[in-house]
Amino acid sequence: MFIRAYLRASTDEQDAGRARTSLEKFASDHNKVIACEYLENASGAAADRPELLRLLKDARKGDVLLVESIDRLSRLPADDWAKLKSAIDAKGLRIVALDLPTSHQGMRDTQGDEFTGRMLAAINSMLVEMMAAIARKDYEQRRERQAQGIQKAKAAGKYQGRPVDEELHKRVKELLAAGLGIRATARHATCSTTTVLRIRDAV
Structure with a gap:
């Protein structure tokens, strides 16, 4: 069994590798080892995430896509989530999330008898869909509260906006101009990589 761990944080200031210890312990508790790790700082509401796309490209039928929770995998709108889920299913990946016990069966080398396996898979698929919908709803509510806070600050003349890191922008532009790729520039x-793309597209 090949286990591919996906670790994501929303911003550069957050530690995308924070959940590594928990994922490694979970795999160890199931007598497994994480074979490959995909780590990135990007919004779960973005469909174009380089490391997630690389995971899908590398994946083989029967591999496990291990995440801390479904919201690490997706905060996507319904249509984009449907496309991602379709790509995951087409690859034959098993989604296993630490906070979704019904998904833990995916860590087993054998799935039991066919009927039980199919029933558990159906229940798990339904719960994954529900968790993805909840993750999106939470994202939308937080964005709405943030927008309200900004409007209130603007009305009070207190909103400054997010400061631009001029040194980082300069460095990224220099690396890109030197011919480095997106991932190499980010490194x-x-x-x-999301920050690199944002700076590149603002040029």
């Missing part, structure tokens, strides 16, 4: 500039 050398110590930022996320």
Whole structure:
């Protein structure tokens, strides 16, 4: 069994590797080892996440996609989530989330008799869909509260906006101009690939 761990944080200031210990312990408790790790700082509401896309490209039928929770995998709108889920299913990946006990069966080498396996898979699929919908709803509510807070701050003349890291922007532009790719630039500039793309597209 090949276990591919996906670790994500929303911003560059957050530690995407925070859940590594929990994922490794979970795998160990099931007498398994994480074979490959995909780590990135990107919004779960973004469909174009380089490391997640790389995971899907690398994946083989029967592999496990291990995440801390479904919201690490997706905060996508319904249509984008449907496309991602379809790509995951097409690859034959098993989604296993630490906070979704029904998914833990995916860590077993054998799934028991066919009827039980199919029933558990159906129940798990339904719960994964529900958790993805909840994750999206939570994202939308937080965005709405954030927008309300900004409007209130603007009305009070207190909103400053997020400061631009001029040094980082300069460094990224230099690396890209030197011919480095997105991932190499992110590595050398110590930022996320999403940040590199944002700076590149703002040029």
